[in-house]
Amino acid sequence: MSRQPSHQAARKGGVTVAVCQIAPRIGDIEGNRLRIRTAVETAAQRGAHVVVLPELAGTGYVFTDAQELRAMAQPPDGDTIKEWEALAARHNLVIVGGFAERGDDGHLYNSAALADPTGLRATYRKAHLWNGEKTWGFSSGDGPPPVVDTLYGRIGFMVCYDLEFPEWVRLAALDGAELLCGPVNWPLYPRPKGERPAEIVRVQAGASVNRMFIAVADRTGVERGQDWLGGSVVVDADGYPVTPLKLGEEAVLTATLDLSEARNKAISELNDVHADRRPTLYGHSSRDGS
């Protein structure tokens, strides 16, 4: 036997989350900055409290090589994040987005940052690298997904392929994230007719097994021959989407959420998605080699 849906708590105003499905252009740093500013302003006009931008929103994604990537990467105190800090302060909101980071250790990271009206609150380096990222010179991060107390709730974040590791999503949830933000760049792949993209299905599952909201900002457009899905979505703590799909379109999607629902992990009289875990039995498989 299995779960029952949560009681929908009354929304007393609620937190409005915007996912910005924009189309960055590779290397067009100024243009991408304008695209981001425009999307954040649109989100703010629609009442957004939390705004999520795609992965590598400032630079674009499809680099040709490490040299090109290195030329575009910035430190967390570079112009890209400074602009997000300014936007967060101007509109009194939280921004989570992805950027190409030039680390103080000289390495390059596929990173994300969370800025709020007080400035940069946390950065994160993608721990699970996707395909070309491994050849363009990105190093993988070793730190857990940050979870930050903000004006609008406790917010965690991670980047794209990270979301496909349930262990990683679980870490953020166990650290108390009510809302997990995911800057992503989901490539467009074929799927069976009538099926929702599996990327979204996995996000739905991650939300439901943790009773945690998840907001994913995907990119759209075509970049150096790469088609993008444009699958931005906000999923509720029961695992159901609460925004319409705008596959392939540029769009700012918003949803107003009662994040307090994510603090209630009960799914039946005697079940709780976190308390029911049996972590002492989850020891690494012998195949993990650790």
Added chain:
Amino acid sequence: MSRQPSHQAARKGGVTVAVCQIAPRIGDIEGNRLRIRTAVETAAQRGAHVVVLPELAGTGYVFTDAQELRAMAQPPDGDTIKEWEALAARHNLVIVGGFAERGDDGHLYNSAALADPTGLRATYRKAHLWNGEKTWGFSSGDGPPPVVDTLYGRIGFMVCYDLEFPEWVRLAALDGAELLCGPVNWPLYPRPKGERPAEIVRVQAGASVNRMFIAVADRTGVERGQDWLGGSVVVDADGYPVTPLKLGEEAVLTATLDLSEARNKAISELNDVHADRRPTLYGHSSRDGS
């Protein structure tokens, strides 16, 4: 960026998996045995090599108390499993199904068994108990999900709510399960219009993040006022259903699978859903208390 779909390997015959959506009646041990036999025979006639039965298929689910449960529970060498062994031998197939186990330790378990033409191969005791199971006197098991080499492939199994713990599904996948069988009893709950039940969404995700087939046999009917979903489904290694939904109906659903696809964990030139894991970073959260 994220995954690409697997290459669909050519099916050289393939393995036909049947999920039996039957309607056991509580306490009707003889009637349930007949229902199971009929379903297995139907599956065999349709060419099934692997047959999955629901959770607690022999007894029904909604017990009133521990006394009633104890009166119906059987040891693994009781009549219920003996019948499954005989059916497996007669039809040369693998049967995975759920039964109420009276353990040699005197405890009661919500268990599952795998029988093949050579007899009983493995039993498993549900590790994550659902709601009333905690009050009817079931104890939780402490062993991992079994993964068994059979005539038709490497098959793992677990029971219902277990499937909602990605750590548990991962264990079976890391132990090399090509097909995970899930005897379940999914209660019927409301869901948003047009949405696939979240139980199925979670199974889809579990399949796709592990590139492992999953076959779930759910029950149907109404039992002591409890409505059941009847959401039996077979999901492929990309996470997409390959059987039609027959919500609420009695049905034997079959799908023919190339289980060798599950041995290929690659999802891009440089990505592998298991090799990309970073288990040293997945240490238990401080909230685990362990």
